[in-house]
Every structure is written in C-alpha cells, then in structure tokens.
Amino acid sequence: MDLKNEAKAHTDVVSVPPIVATYRLALQTFQDKATADLSANLNKLKKVMDKLRSEDLGLDRRLTDPGTWNNPTKAPCTYIQVFQNHEINMSIFVLRPGFKMPLHDHPHMHGLLKVISGAVNIRSFSEHPLKEEVNALDFAIRAKHEAARLAHGIHxxxxxxxxxxxxxxxxxxxxTCILTPTISNYHEIEALEVPAAFFDVLAPPYDTLIEGIGPRRCRYYTIANTLSNNLVELQEGSAPDCFYCDQAPYLGPKLF
Incomplete structure (x- = not known):
C-alpha cells in the first residue's frame, strides 16, 4: 500500500462513529462462527464500549433533564432500541432519579453494560454454588425435561x-460491566440523584429460542433471605407493577 492509500485507510478507520464500531464488533463477537474466540472478542468489545459517551448515541438531552421526570404520568424508565437481530440487541435505558430496575435474569445470555449519563448502582449476583457450563448432551437432556414441564403448564x-x-x-x-450465562447473570440497577442512562448489548436477545426449551423469558426475583454480606437466597416472582417503560427513538448515527 502506498502512502496515499495508507493515509486514506487510516482516515476511514478514524471517521467511523464509535457506535458504528461497537455495532460491527458486537456482530463479529456473537456470530456463531466466532464463538471459539468469544472471550478475546468480548474483551475487545468491552474496550470499545468503555469509550462510548452519550453524544456518540445521540441521546436526547431532554431525557437527562430532571424536569422531564417530574411529570407524574412519565414512565419511570425510557427504552430506546438501537438495533436488534436474532444474535444481538443493542439498546439504551434511561431511569428516573432514584428508580431501581428490579432484580432480573438473562437466561443463557452474555451482556455488556456501559453507563453513558448520570450514575447507577449495579448489584449483581451469580448462582451459588457456581453453575458450571454443561456439555451439549447434558443440556439437551435438561432442555427436554424443562420443555415437557412447561408444556404441561407447570412453572x-x-x-x-x-x-x-x-x-x-x-x-x-x-x-463497561460484563455478565455471562453463569457470572453476574442476575442484577438490579438503581439510578442515583439524577436521571441515568446506560447502553447495553445482549446476546442473544430476550425472546429468542433456547433450543429444546423455548423463548428466553426475563424472570424477576426478590431477596428472600440474607445469609451473609455477600450470600443471599433469591426467590423468583412476578414482574413488579412499578416497572414499566415508555419508548423513544434512536437519534444516533446510522449503523449500516
């Protein structure tokens, strides 16, 4: 490559908006063929997301204005879908000051979360004893029993x-915070003194099929018992009535 073409290539790389670079790397990370390099690619994606700022995603500044959230009819959470296909979901959540997104899970999913405005307290849990990844045969057997149980209306x-x-x-x-199918897979997120926004990538998205079981459903939990400072007992329950979202459009750069 001559100097002129090399300079042009460098300019093209530099000119790619950060969210576009994130989108491309997220697709690469979670494509089926890339699973062998998942750990390395997750780390690369994390480093790219570490640099994201609200202006990179075109976040509407009205959503970070405390006055917007004083309206009693305003939902406590605003959801902005950035992109979704069968492999990944990219989205933004904006939370009312003091609002806590209830404790929930991410079934057989990886996730990355980057705060882009305000501040949140994130409390995450891993099942204890730590669940080990299972081989394909074991998972197929478990999935068969789980599917049969759900088919009979037993939950x-x-x-x-x-x-x-x-x-x-x-x-x-x-x-950026990372969760895996076994590590930090359960979390609750609370906005602090001002409206808070975070961008996240989930793979696969909710409602995509888990082979042999069915769609990935988001389940909610409460702390039923506290055994120590870092060990609790979680109880699955219904989605809290206080948690609902309105929606806003994505205003950032086009991804493709």
Whole structure:
C-alpha cells in the first residue's frame, strides 16, 4: 500500500462513529462462527464500549433533564432500541432519579453494560454454588425435561442461593460491566440523584429460542433471605407493577 492509500485507510478507520464500531464488533463477537474466540472478542468489545459517551448515541438531552421526570404520568424508565437481530440487541435505558430496575435474569445470555449519563448502582449476583457450563448432551437432556414441564403448564418458581459478584456505583467514566450465562447473570440497577442512562448489548436477545426449551423469558426475583454480606437466597416472582417503560427513538448515527 502506498502512502496515499495508507493515509486514506487510516482516515476511514478514524471517521467511523464509535457506535458504528461497537455495532460491527458486537456482530463479529456473537456470530456463531466466532464463538471459539468469544472471550478475546468480548474483551475487545468491552474496550470499545468503555469509550462510548452519550453524544456518540445521540441521546436526547431532554431525557437527562430532571424536569422531564417530574411529570407524574412519565414512565419511570425510557427504552430506546438501537438495533436488534436474532444474535444481538443493542439498546439504551434511561431511569428516573432514584428508580431501581428490579432484580432480573438473562437466561443463557452474555451482556455488556456501559453507563453513558448520570450514575447507577449495579448489584449483581451469580448462582451459588457456581453453575458450571454443561456439555451439549447434558443440556439437551435438561432442555427436554424443562420443555415437557412447561408444556404441561407447570412453572415452579425457583428459589436458590446466590453470591454477590458486584455492588458498586458506575458513572459515565466507569468501565463497561460484563455478565455471562453463569457470572453476574442476575442484577438490579438503581439510578442515583439524577436521571441515568446506560447502553447495553445482549446476546442473544430476550425472546429468542433456547433450543429444546423455548423463548428466553426475563424472570424477576426478590431477596428472600440474607445469609451473609455477600450470600443471599433469591426467590423468583412476578414482574413488579412499578416497572414499566415508555419508548423513544434512536437519534444516533446510522449503523449500516
């Protein structure tokens, strides 16, 4: 490559908006063929997301204005879909000051969360003892039993032990948080003194099929028992009535 073409290539890379770079790398990370390099690609995606700012996503500044949230008819959470296909979901959540997104799970999913405005307290849990990844045969057997149970309308709400894996305040300059199918898969997110916004990537998205079981459903939990500072017992329950969202359009750069 001559100097002129090399300079042009460098300019093209530099000119790619950060959210577009994130979108491209997220697709690459979670494509089926890329699973062998998932750990390395997750780390690359995290580093790219670490640099994201609200202006990179075109976040409407009215949503970060405390006055917007004084309206008693305003939902406590605003959802903005950035992109979704069968492999990934990219979205923005904006929370009312003081509002806590209830404790919920991410069934067989990976996720990355980056605060882009305000501050949130994130409390995450991992099932205890830590669940190990199962091989394809074991998973198929479990899936068959689970599918049969659900097909007969039986849904015993789970109760299990969980260990606190994270409990910290994240601001705009904080690093991206990562969850996996077994680590930090349960979390609650509370906005602090001002409206807070975070961008996240989930793979696969909710409602996509888990082979042999059915759609991924978001389930909600409460702490039924506290055994120590970092060990609790979680009880599956219904979605809290206080948690509902309105929607706003994505106003950032076009992704493709």
């Amino acid at each position: 015993k709400r789970r109760r299990f032990f969980a260990k606190v894996s994270q409990d910290r305040v994240c601001r705009e300059n904080a690093e």
